[in-house]
Amino acid sequence: MSSRRQFLTTSAATASALALTRIPAAFAAPTASPLGTVGAAADAPFALGVASGDPLPDSIILWTRLSILPQAPDGGVPNGTYDVDWEIAEDEGFGTVVGSGTVATSAAKGYSVHVDATGLEPARAYWYRFRALGVISPAGRTKTAPAAGQRTGLTRIAFGSCQNYSGYFVPYQYLAADDVDVFFHLGDYIYESLGVRTGTPLASPEPTDLDGYRWRWAEYKADPDLRAAHATVPFVCTWDDHEVDNDYAGDHGQGGDDPEAFRARRFAAHQAFYENLPLRTPDPMGGQLKLFRRLTYGDLVRFHVLDNRSYRDNHACEGPGGGGGRVISADCADLTDPSRTMLGFPQESWLHEGLRTAPTKWNVVAQQLLFSQLEQIVGPEQGRWVDGWDGYAATRQRLIDVFAEERVANPLLIGGDIHNHWVADVKTNYDDPSSATVASEFVGTSISSNGSSFDRYLPENPHILFHEYRYRGYGRLSLTHDEAICDFPVVSSVSGPTSDAFALDSWAVEAGSTGAHRV
DSSP states (O other), X not given: OOSSEEOOSSOHHHHHHHHTOOOOOXXXXXXXXXXXXXXXXXXXXXXXXXXXESOOSSOEEEEEEOBSOTTSTTTTOOSSEEEXXXXXXXXXXXXXXXXXXXXXXXXXXXXXXEEEEOSOOTTOEEEEEEEETTEEOOOEEEEOOOOTTOOOOOEEEEEEBOOOTTSOOTHHHHHTTXXXXXXXXOSOSSOSSOOEETTEEOSSOOOOSHHHHHHHHHHHHTOHHHHHHHTTSOEEEOOXXXXXXXXXXXXXXXXXXXXXXXXXXXXXXXXXXXXXXXXXXXXXXXXXXOOOEEEEETTTEEEEEOOSSTTOOOOTTOBTTBOOSOEEETTXXXXXXXXXXXXXXXXXXXXXXXXXXXXXXEEEEEOSSOOSOOOOSSSSSOEEETTSGGGGHHHHHHHHHHHHHTTOSSEEXXXXXXXXXXXXXXXXXXXXXXXXXXXEEEEOOBSSSOOOOOGGGGGGOTTEEEEEOSOXXXXXEEEOSSEEEEEXXXXXXXXXXXXXXXXXXXXXXXXXXXXOEEO
16 A cells, blocks of 8 residues: 555545535425525525534434524524424435424524434435525435444544644545545534634634633634535544633643632533534533443444543642643652542543443544653653643553453554644553553544644654654544554645645554554
């Protein structure tokens, strides 16, 4: 296999156009739209697009959120309750509709809609759309998971994270044309900090309450490349920190905020997260949103989706003024304290048990960060980044021990956050390079956020097999019963609305073996 090859032949412009084309109505003929708002978005009231997610063998979550003016604080939707029709069909022309209904939405829900479309067939494509205020939405395409135990020859996923508004979301143009079954978004879907794209800042200030987060989400969701990707492939989403506040830890904000006050901000962010994504989890109603969950694709792979943020202890050796992410000496006793946890002990137990009992050929842990140790001081002294797994080494070691001792079937980890592509061996003892490799890790670069080089630290980290920081893109993982192959589609630039694309080196792991190798 070529280490560098042409990534896609379908143009991104064509993919975006197809994903957002209006399909002739199978609904009753729509009436004239009552939307007379000056400056209304072209696809109002569906200016934030449509999406699907959390696929099961017999159902899929369908999503939309009504918006007329995404740049306005209230989205430009007059206060009220609105009926939204939906339908899902076996064909792109909606000739064979297999499900339909009507749901109500209101300001209390941020005008969002979540539909659990049930009674579907496993491992097949469907098309869906909505109608509200006399307007038919763009159509979306989705796909269900294979049935439990069903012989599944191939599953192709993609994964990505970190889409700061300072760059264009160009990689999504190519995801929309890619042939994948599902996309895992691993966090930093929005940034709470101000984003400026080609000199034009976001209209919304940094959010701290529900109205603020709703506004920020609407500005991101209006991006045409993001909408095209959502309309083409089902998403499975978890969060990292920027959906709330940079480098927060549980109820502890970066600036040492009062935990009770920060909890209110965090729960407001959770509510907005739910309202803007196709999540199967129940509406949190202003409280904690439970995101860790599993998806099983036939007899081939079980995905374990983690929440690395909500249940973690505060950062190691943090002073009274807070501090967030930073490199500290490895001598800090908190780093290896077994009473501290990144996941919370209930989530840890859930993960360990799910790995032990998985009936599939592969286990993929979908989480937000670089899992492997990353020594970030050159020389004899050792340094640890407290906001990542290095800051919660005991939690990491407990999971490594499960991989090593419980005969977990072919474990892989996928991650994001660090704005670089990485491939790494997961070791039983990172301080002993000769120790056993028990899993392989693939980390995708950012969609648009800037990357930084870690090249100077690579000699201190021999378990790191590959590192590339210059390009934005995502990861792509193909799984069969014989092997897993990961490559990294990237674009040359996100400084403008278009760019060429190509794929970096491919890496393989054979089933029944440990460790990745370049192919």
